[in-house]
Amino acid sequence: MFADYCPNGLQVQGRDRVKRMVTGVTASLALIDAAIDIGADAVLVHHGWFWRGEDPTVRGQRRARLARLLVNDINLIAYHLPLDAHPVLGNNAQLARELEWVVDRDSQGAPVTTGANGLIWWGQPREDCRLSAFSAQIGQKLRREPIVVGDPDQPCRRIAWCTGGAQGMFESAIEAGVDVFITGEISEPCAHLARENGVAFISAGHHATERYGVMALGQALQTALGIPVQFIDIDNPA
Ligand SMILES: [Zn+2]
Incomplete structure (x- = not known):
């Protein structure tokens, strides 16, 4: 269903029984160590391993991570694009919930999305506001100062967002007609696109915008599995 850049689901097999699970944004060495410390049997993340185009040899950083996981017999489970896009537990849905944005929905109640894999979501802030207040709320809720390009006084009515590194989708959001586009990262051309089209751009942090999907999935699993x-x-400052 998704043309993804990594395998989704069980990436590294560990012990058969999972009695305790840890979730996190990225399967970093620090997260694996934290999982070992609390005696977890599985680590569930948004950013797993084995990305397309990566050097597949098991050396250096890759060897260290893999060795730590295998020696401790821990499962690694990762969901990338499916976890961005999920209509309830996904990063886009959960970011909107966290920031109290009103999501555009069709007559069936499904979120209205555009872009590759339906990853751009649309909606409005809960209350009419200016860019300065809108971005301040994001910084407060996500505990990270966003990078904002735009007139602080411009109104934010129609908003679009995609968590993570979706700065490449800014142009299609502009074409579809939006007051402000929110994503995790910024690239140099984004500032010019924002200024020259009069559309605000907010880079709210890749990590900061992607905490909430895996958190929600973990909560759902805790309820479903009783573990x-x-x-x-x-x-992560990025
Ligand atoms: Zn990401």
């Missing part, structure tokens, strides 16, 4: 699932936030 403790703990989200561990290994901070």
Whole structure:
């Protein structure tokens, strides 16, 4: 269903029984160590391993991560694009919930999306506001100062967003007609696109915008499986 850049689901097999699970944004060495510390049998993340185009040899950083996981017999489970796009538990849905945005929905109640894999979501802030207040709320809720390009006084009525590194989707959001586009990262051309089209751009942090999907999935699994699932936030300034 998704043309993804990594395998989704079980990426590294560990022990058969999972009695305790840890969730996190990225399967970093620090997250694996934290999982070992609390005796987790599985680590569930948004950013797993084995990305397309990566050097497949098992050396250096890759060897260290893999060795730590295998020696401790821990499962690694990753969901990338499916977790961005999921209509309820996904990163886009959960970011909107966290920031109290009103999601555009069709007559069936499904979110209105555009872009590759339906990853651009549309909606409005809960209340009419200016860019300065809108971005301040994002910074406060996500605990990270966003990078904002736009007139602080411009109104934010129609908004579009995609969590993570979706700055490449800014142009299609502009074409579809939007007051402000929110994503995790910024690239140099984004500032010019924003200024020259009069559309605001907010880079709210890749990690910061993608904490909430895996957190929600972990909570759902805790309920469904009846096992403790703990989200561990290994901070990342990017
Ligand atoms: Zn991401």
